[in-house]
Amino acid sequence: MAPQATEPAPIGATDNLSIARAARLWPIEEIAHQLGLPGEAVEPYGRGIAKLDLSAMKALNGHPRGRYVVVTSMTPTPPGEGKTTTAIGLVQGLQRLGHTATVALRQPSMGPTLGLKGGATGGGYSQVLPMERINLHLTGDLHAVGAAHNLLSAMVDNHLHHRLSPELDPREIYWQRVIDLNDRALRHIVLGLGGRGDGVARQGSFEITAASEVMAVLALADSLADLRQRLGRLVVGLDREGEAVTAEQIGAAGAMTVLLKEALKPNLLQTLEHAPALIHAGPFGNIAHGNSSIIADYIGLSTSDFLITEAGFGADMGAERFFNIKCRASGLTPDAAVVVVTVRALKYHSGRHAVVAGQPLPASLLAEHPEEIYEGGANLLKQIDNVRAHGLNPVVAINAFPGDHPSEYAAIRDLAASVSVRAEVSTHVRDGGGGSQALAEAVAEAAEGEKDFRFLYSDELPLASKIERIATRIYGAEGVDFAPQAHERLNVWQRQGYGSLPVCIAKTHLSLSSDPTRLGAPAGWRLPVREVRLSAGAGFVYALAGDIRTMPGFSTSPAATRIDIDESGETVNLY
Amino acid sequence: MAPQATEPAPIGATDNLSIARAARLWPIEEIAHQLGLPGEAVEPYGRGIAKLDLSAMKALNGHPRGRYVVVTSMTPTPPGEGKTTTAIGLVQGLQRLGHTATVALRQPSMGPTLGLKGGATGGGYSQVLPMERINLHLTGDLHAVGAAHNLLSAMVDNHLHHRLSPELDPREIYWQRVIDLNDRALRHIVLGLGGRGDGVARQGSFEITAASEVMAVLALADSLADLRQRLGRLVVGLDREGEAVTAEQIGAAGAMTVLLKEALKPNLLQTLEHAPALIHAGPFGNIAHGNSSIIADYIGLSTSDFLITEAGFGADMGAERFFNIKCRASGLTPDAAVVVVTVRALKYHSGRHAVVAGQPLPASLLAEHPEEIYEGGANLLKQIDNVRAHGLNPVVAINAFPGDHPSEYAAIRDLAASVSVRAEVSTHVRDGGGGSQALAEAVAEAAEGEKDFRFLYSDELPLASKIERIATRIYGAEGVDFAPQAHERLNVWQRQGYGSLPVCIAKTHLSLSSDPTRLGAPAGWRLPVREVRLSAGAGFVYALAGDIRTMPGFSTSPAATRIDIDESGETVNLY
Known part of the structure; x- marks a missing residue:
């Protein structure tokens, strides 16, 4: 077991970009056609992207329902364990097995893309395309969420300014403003300064758009009418008598709905292997439920044998909310769950290594030490147990990295087997769907197998x-x-x-x-x-239950300082 | 001359909506095909809307250049005199005469649409469709301008926070933030409050997105490379030595360009009579030049016999900037100008009537009084003279309203003839292109006629x-x-x-x-x-030279309180 001095070159950001650039997209109408979507439900929005009209849902009523699979993970290291690539690899693997499969993902926030980490479109040979559009405006849904949110904010301050009824208490306004950027200077502001004509002075704040309750509403609404009602229920603050005041009372919910009409339509894209990908809504994974939209899942389940969706963070976070918030709102029941692990994350949970986001992994973490897998394995076993608490027996997906050692894979399989769970290595980043076929087989088998989905708690519990x-x-x-x-x-x-x-x-x-x-x-x-x-x-x-930041800040050297166009007009350093 | 007690019902907002709803759009690819645009330059963006790739410009090099016509007006009354409907009516009229003609317009701001006045898509039988998309997000260009602008703002405050070089003087930061809403409470704010980690406390402000210099840049750039350079030159404030600091020095210009790549592509739509309409960029008409984009005009002039564009406000404002700022930047020379007048505006300029935006016209203004036309005529004559100062002899378009009297039309013709200008009544709002054929003939004749376009001043003048x-x-x-x-x-x-x-x-x-x-x-x-x-x-x-508001406020009853969806999901009260 010779320790390795440096990390072997993984498939990195530059490769992602060159792989994406070399790919040939199919016309998005063809992807939609494969799903059996009626042509009138498909609205192209630039090359390789279409919005799906909600009539697609109606047109599909009565079609056979597909299997519903959620991809979650063990507790991640700061850089993450690759749930997105695994979900994308999985649909590609299922497709290679002859199934139709659609992946449903969240839209990445633009602020972080311009800040630290780049986007969230997968990696290597498991990517969704076109990368540049996904990572920036896509079809404008995030902007629409921001506009609807801030319309309500402006109307709240207008309500205060004109002293409309019910009279708001300026010290009890909870509805802040949002912007899709990392802008720490807007975390704490005083607004309404100037003269009599410039509003009422009070404290306020901006949060990142993904943290908007409007984003959570968009993700959880199951129809335009449901969206309208949820928006009406938003609580903006208290009146002088201490009673809650809603967006309905401010008179904003109708216009907010109209601003969100296009955004309510899911975005259809494709993976590198032309599997359908629905990218729709991106609520925060801590103050909100961190799952993509219910409507995208409905459409995917009506058109494919499998709908694979990713839930944010580990199984204690995104998957728990997927089961207890999203499935409760949708009425859908999941058929299988995948817990993504990596060798490095299991070894990290042994407590023997320090991992910092944005910095190279320590050499010690990359050396062959299967015993550390067992030391960190308590986390995996607990997260498996967390899935089982909802009546599903998960499949463990080992997201392979170039520095991994076979002995460590064996240790993970052994750990999983100790609780009767199947674990499969997946090399989807390097090999695309060809590298995730074993995982796809395991997931298909699990989805067909016995399960007894249940919520963790009843509605009635206080x-x-x-x-x-x-x-x-x-x-x-x-x-x-x-x-x-x-x-x-x-x-x-x-x-x-x-x-x-x-x-x-x-x-x-x-x-x-x-x-x-x-x-x-x-x-x-x-x-x-x-x-x-x-x-x-x-x-x-x-x-x-912690210090949760809802507005990030840029570092001394944000990604935005490197993103540019080259002489031929191609974008550089965006990934 | 019996005075009329009330204004006869004009074609109003409700009619606009029902006319728009009854219209059948042609596939936008068909509109593009008529223009001879290569298929690969056309990217559909939802029904009836496409973005035109800038390769369209290259592909068209060498094609015959069309006639370039600017639509301006006499000094308007608060509700405006109908330049947009006239420009739309004019392309429809030209089309009926057998010409190909494209209209280029600004994208309306969302804030005012949700506030007082409704959108800017024309009216009656001279509208551009689809109205709802144009008035709200369209293809997201305004959002992209806001994102690019605010990225620079966030990077400026980040620069200040981390004390990066060159060190900014927080009291000399000119680059504010923008939002596409009427939000008076953001006119004067203090930002950067909180703790050490939350930026540097200082005064700041939000303006409406249309007032962003980025919007003016988008309108004036003639290529992606030019956009990149202009963004680099933006001045954000002064450093500690009093030297100007640019967006290039902040490191933001590249990422801003990438955020604006899609927005730089003009949006192709169609009028009710399927004439091509390019809606692209919407800079303010006072602190900026108030004209739609140069790129849209290039494309229209390369593909049509006529490109008709509208310049904001009266001939002293938008047309003067069209001639001296926009044409200077583009190198294009106009072939004709149209000065839009109305009976009511001429009588208003007699000084005998008070007109307030949003309120019904006074009955006195609607009574037959041709002598008031002459009394108010000094304004028209001056605005005709203002066009002539640039070497063009304008055509006067009398935008007809239902309450007009023939004697008053005769007075306008008489006034115009006194300075050798042709004036034509245009009933395009009621009759579409059929109502503007006489105007179209006059414009075509003027465009073919003699002219000697010149700037009002040389570059060298201080x-x-x-x-x-x-x-x-x-x-x-x-x-x-x-x-x-x-x-x-x-x-x-x-x-x-x-x-x-x-x-x-x-x-x-x-x-x-x-x-x-x-x-x-x-x-x-x-x-x-x-x-x-x-x-x-x-x-x-x-x-x-006046008190110019760059951030409007909502009234006690903004349009947004009435905009909603009905039971079938159709939008109501947006127009």
Whole structure:
């Protein structure tokens, strides 16, 4: 077991770009045609992209329903374990086995793309195209969410300015503004300065667009009418009597709906191997549920043998919300779940290595040490258990990297087998669908197999108990410590009729616990809930169990300083 | 001459909507095909809309150049005189005469659409479709302008936060933020509050997106490479030594260009009579030049016998900038100009009536009084003279309204004939192209006739003298009173090498003078210039000669409170 001094060259960003550039897209109408979508439901939006009219859903009623598969992961390292590439590889693998399969993904935020990390369109030979459009405006859905959100913001301040009824309390306005950029200087502002004609002075804030409740609403709405009603329920603040004031009362919900009409139509694209990809909505994975849209899933399930979707962060986060928030809203039940792992993440969870996002992996992490797989394996076993808590037996996908050692794969298989779970190595980044066929076979088998999907908690369970249920059963906490005000608020909402909503816990994604430095499957800890908030439009209550940033900042050297065009007009350094 | 008590029902907003709904769009590929555009240059963006790849320009090199016609107007009343409908009617009329003709228009701002007035897609039987998409997001160009603008803003504050070199002076940052909404509470803000990690506290502001210099840049760029260079020249503020700092120095210009790549492609749509319409860019008509894009005009002129474009506000404003800023940047020379008038505007300029935007016209204005046409005629004669100052003899288009009296049309013809100008009544709103054929004939004749286009001033004329030249020759002022600081700044820019730029004067559009209450052709006044600003990227200096709002506010009852969807999902009250 000779230690390796440096990381072997993986398929990196430059390769992603050259692979993407060399690819030949099929006309998007052809992809839609393969899905059996009626031509009038398909609206091309530039090369290789179409919006799907919601009439597509109606036209498809009665068609056989496909298998519904969610891709989640063990607790990730800061750079992530490749859920997106695995989901894309998986549809390509299923396609090679003769199935029709569609992948449904979130739209990446533009701010982070211009900041640190580049986009989220997969990598290597498991990418969705065209990369440049996906990573920037796509078809403008994020802009529409921002416009609808900020229209309500402007109307709230206009309401205050003209002292319209019900009279808002300027100290109790919860509805902030959003922008799809990393702009730390807008985290805390005072607005309404100037003269009498320039609004009412008060504190305010901007968050990144993905954090908008409007984004969560877009992802959870199952029709235009449902969208309209959810927007009407958004709570913007309190009036002088302390009563909640909604977007309906401000008179904004209708115009917001109209602004979102195009955005409600899912975007159809294709993978490198021409499998259909639906990219639609991108809510935050902590203060919101972190899953792509219900409407995209409906369409995919009506048109394909398999609909593969990705849920943000680890199984304790995105998958838990997928099961308990998204499936509750949609009425759909999943048929299988995939837990993505990497050799490096399992070894990282041994606690023997430090990994920092944006920096090269430490050489020690890349050396052959199968025993570290077992040391970090508690995390995988817990996340498998988290999926099983919802009645599904997951498949483990080992996302292969060039530096991996066969002995370490064997250790992962052994770990998984110890709890009767199948684990398959997938080389989809290097080999496309050809590298994920074993995984695809395992997933297809799991989807056909026995399962007994169930929610983690009933609607009737009180809000505080729902939070406790997730904390103890999923995170492995011994209990929850509510700040007194948080507990009080939950009781108020319980009395006001919001008690049947599901809950969303905003905590770090880097640990099963609320402390990002605690790896593996931490025990002997309690979840601190310092604040709770109501997303009445999206339809959940969220609890803050950590310091969650809703507006990132640029570094001293953001990606945007390198992104440019070359002499032939081609974009450079965007990936 | 019996006075009429109420205004006869014109073709109003409801009719506009029902006419638009009843229309059957042709596939946009068919419109593009008629123009001889190569298929690969046409990218459909939803039904009835396509973006035109800039390769369309290259492919068309060597094709015969069409006639270039600008539509301007006399000094308008607050509700406007119908330049947009006239421009649309005119292409339809030209088409009926057997010519190919394309209309190029600005994209309307979303904020005002949601606020007071509805959109800007024409009216009656002279509309561009699809109305709903044009008035809201269209293909996202305004959002892209906002994103590019605000990326630079975020990078400026990031630069300040990390104290990057050159070190910015936080008290001398001119680059604000933008949003495409009416949001008065953002006119004056303090940003960068919070803790050490949340930026540097300073004053700031939001303007409406149409007021962004990036929008003016988009309209004036003639290629992707030119766009890149103009963005690099944007001045964001001063460093600690008082030197100008550019977007290039901040490192933002490349990423801004990439964000604007799709937006640089003009949007092809169609009129109700299937004439091609290019809707592209929408810079402000006062602090910027108020004209649609140069690239759209290039494409239209390469593919049609006539390219008709509209310039914002009256001939003293939009047309003057069209001639001296836009044509200077493009190198194109206009072949004809149309001055739109209405009976009501001429009578309004008699000074006998009060007209308020959004309120019904006073009954007195609608009564038959041809003598008032002559009383208000000084304004028309001056605006005709303003066009002639650039070497073109205009055609007067009388935009017909249902309450008009033939005696008043005769008075207008008589007035125009007194200065050897042809005036034609156009009923394009009621009759489509069939109602504008006489106008179209007059325009075609003028375009074929003799002309001697010239700029109003040479590049070499000093900046202050350029402002004086416009004020005295076009506005009819006796001179210009510069605030001392304004004069000093002009001298500084002159020394720094900006002296060859054209100038743009921001004054009220409701009077030839700087006082909106002075009608007709005011004499005996001087233009006060209180401040001057440099738009180094767009390539002009602008002078503030009035109180110009760059961020509107909503009223107590904005249009957005009525815009909604009905039970079948159709949009209501958007027009």
